[in-house]
Amino acid sequence: MNITQVKVIVTNPGRNFVTAKIETSEGISGVGDATLNGRELAVATYLSEHVAPMLIGRDAFAIEDTWQLMSRASYWRRGPVQTAAQSAIDMALWDIKGKALGVPVYQLLGGRCRTGVMAYTHAGAAEISETIDDLQMFIEQGYHAVRLQCGVPGVPDVYGVDRDTSTQPGAGTERPYVEGWDTSAYLGVVPKLFEAAREAVGFGTHLLHDVHHRLTPSEAGWLGKRLEDHRLFWLEDALASDYQSAYRLVRQHTTTPLAVGEVFTSLVDCEQLIREQLIDYVRASAVHAGGLTGLRKIAAFAEPYQVKTGCHGAADMSPITMAAALHFGVSTHNVGIQERALHPEEADDVFPHAYTFSDGYLDPGEAPGLGVDIDEALAERYEYRRGYLPVVRLRDGTLTNW
Incomplete structure (x- = not known):
């Protein structure tokens, strides 16, 4: 079973979420979360422009190898943007494997x-x-x-x-x-x-x-x-x-x-x-x-x-x-x-x-799978809205950690 498409869906049903939906040659799809609060579009772009093209044609069951591909094949490693994208792909592949085998992922x-x-x-x-x-x-x-x-x-x-x-x-x-x-x-x-x-x-x-x-x-x-x-x-x-x-x-x-x-x-x-x-x-x-x-x-x-x-x-x-x-x-x-x-x-x-x-x-x-899905038609009704996390200042105005 090979990966044929990776969709990136950005929606705001009360808050912003980024979803990767992987489709396969057997008609089985899986979903993964790629949300990075306050940096959603950075991850969405990374998924669409870099990750999705290199996954087309890969074995959807090769979860560990794909995880290693996303970890080791990039000279620039780790960081929240890269890892959020990697996480979404990994979740979606586990979801696909569970559905294909007819069992919940925990099995x-x-x-x-x-x-x-x-x-x-x-x-x-x-x-x-x-x-x-x-x-x-x-x-x-x-x-x-x-x-x-x-x-x-x-x-x-x-x-x-x-x-x-x-x-x-x-x-x-x-x-x-x-x-x-x-x-x-x-x-x-x-x-x-x-x-x-x-x-x-x-x-x-x-x-x-x-x-x-x-x-x-x-x-x-x-x-x-x-x-x-x-x-x-x-x-x-x-x-x-x-x-x-x-x-x-x-x-x-x-x-x-x-x-x-x-x-x-x-x-x-x-x-x-x-x-x-x-x-x-x-x-x-x-x-x-x-x-x-x-x-x-x-x-x-x-x-x-x-x-x-x-x-x-x-x-x-x-x-x-x-x-x-x-x-x-x-x-x-x-x-x-x-x-x-x-x-x-x-x-x-x-x-x-x-x-x-x-x-x-x-x-x-x-x-079977993760037991969660995305209603794409409903998701389209909720448009992304830019949102910032807070900043924190001490009484004298000095910035500190949020």
Whole structure:
């Protein structure tokens, strides 16, 4: 079965998504997610102009060889644009193979080793009390794990707290908007948030928190130590991982579990973190780390070091990525949890899918392949709209990490 066409579909059913649809000589097609939030058209162009022409005529079953072709045949390697394109092709080929053999993809990955993947969602509001209300609502909906964020006194538009973007559909806004940041005020409020949460719900629910790359190693170590009594499931992205060795200082000062990796594009980005056991969870995603093949390579390397996965699952990745993550999740031993941010209703219509959520767990379903598709006619109704992610400035105007 040979590849005959690679379609690149850009649509905005509530947010921008890029999809690669591979068609074959046997009439079987497969889909993969190539969305890179805020850089969608860069990936779409790379797929159309460079990747698609070299895939025509290739064996659709040669997944590993195609993955290596996209990794090694290019002198310029890795990076989010290249890897998002590679990820989409990889997902689509797994989808094709599953459909051709009449089995869900997880069966091709070794079969089930768990009945479902525990999911967490996001509770975030301006005030601590409002975040606790959201937490209790999600517990009533069946979640066993919830990420908590809250506003920082004196700081507008803090990450993780809902911001009205109803006038700017898509990823971000038509122009970059500014979020504020004050590390001292942040470090003062977060321990209070988790003290209130544990007082409200006890220790029967897993609690998580995302710093979003805002701290120095010593600040992150202090915060992790301060939160130890509240037994977080993880402290996420406590600092940027540009220098993996920076996590050594954090690890020396706290036993709070550490998670990082939603921006990782390959094993190279986290090899030291895993090998030195500087983190507990690697958050790489199928759409940005080389598809299912890339995720499996990271997980296999991490397993003997007792590092688990916790795949990124934000709403800026399409339901195709969620489906891929769940097939990976039920068939891979060292999977810890799966992030779940709900897609807009329009996106669920454009990408009909077989995966389900029940009693706190996500399941990929039993449909052949990935169990997700794209309604091309419906997708055409939603035109791409340029969208920027925020920028962050300190009180004195200095730019810092978003």
